[in-house]
Amino acid sequence: AQTVTQSQPEMSVQEAETVTLSCTYDTSESDYYLFWYKQPPSRQMILVIRQEAYKQQNATENRFSVNFQKAAKSFSLKISDSQLGDAAMYFCAYKNYGGSQGNLIFGKGTKLSVKP
Amino acid sequence: DARVTQTPRHKVTEMGQEVTMRCQPILGHNTVFWYRQTMMQGLELLAYFRNRAPLDDSGMPKDRFSAEMPDATLATLKIQPSEPRDSAVYFCASGLVRTSGYNEQFFGPGTRLTVL
Numbered sequence: 704a705q706t707v708t709q710s711q712p713e714m715s716v717q718e719a720e721t722v723t724l725s726c727t728y729d730t731s732e733s734d735y736y737l738f739w740y741k742q743p744p745s746r747q748m749i750l751v752i753r754q755e756a757y758k759q760q761n762a763t764e765n766r767f768s769v770n771f772q773k774a775a776k777s778f779s780l781k782i783s784d785s786q787l788g789d790a791a792m793y794f795c796a797y798k799n800y801g802g803s804q805g806n807l808i809f810g811k812g813t814k815l816s817v818k819p
Numbered sequence: 820d821a822r823v824t825q826t827p828r829h830k831v832t833e834m835g836q837e838v839t840m841r842c843q844p845i846l847g848h849n850t851v852f853w854y855r856q857t858m859m860q861g862l863e864l865l866a867y868f869r870n871r872a873p874l875d876d877s878g879m880p881k882d883r884f885s886a887e888m889p890d891a892t893l894a895t896l897k898i899q900p901s902e903p904r905d906s907a908v909y910f911c912a913s914g915l916v917r918t919s920g921y922n923e924q925f926f927g928p929g930t931r932l933t934v935l
Contacts, residue, residue: 745928746908746928746929746931747926747928747929748910748912748926750923753923794861794862805850805852805867805869805874805914805916805922805924806852806864806867806875807852807854807862807864807912807924808864809861809862809863810861811861812861812862
């Protein structure tokens with residue numbers, strides 16, 4: 704069974720600085736997706752970024768980028784120029800490729816605080 | 820602006836009472852997921868449906884939980900009888916799964932359940 708581990712329960716960053724959130728996962732599959740979700744106090748789950756395992760290039764979305772290390776099964780999220788609105792819980796998630804197993808497997812989350 | 824809706828947003832009930840949570844997936848989506856979020860366990864899959872048929876409900880306590888899709892526009896999650904340990908946020912998500920390629924899951928706002 705696949706597992707996702709986030710080893711940092713809480714992180715803090717100064718506004719405008721850069722922070723990296725860590726995630727490791729375990730799977731025997733070669734094709735899969737990895738995601739970072741943001742959950743603000745409103746509880747809404749918001750997709751931040753996704754990475755296809757077959758792509759070597761790291762995904763980027765504006766201030767958000769990932770460092771995907773397939774051999775090490777590591778998938779970290781870097782937030783640049785942190786803003787107060789980035790404060791939230793961040794969840795790393797895994798999904799098998801293809802339609803047969805469509806559910807997401809989540810890590811326990813990292814609570815990010817942004818200091819003004 | 821298509822979105823997943825869930826009702827009720829909040830529910831407080833007493834132990835032993837029946838609880839029904841409802842989800843309206845995005846029109847045209849063929850897959851519906853139920854996730855539960857607690858502080859201890861994080862986000863975990865309870866059940867999911869494809870074209871209204873249950874594909875996986877292994878995460879759901881069978882003795883008290885039941886999930887159904889009476890039609891393509893409604894998914895229900897029922898707990899009978901409810902217990903204090905069922906207190907959690909229950910998320911519904913929907914997606915359009917094809918034979919290959921990426922398919923995003925769109926999350927509803929969640930139902931916060933408190934069982935006294």
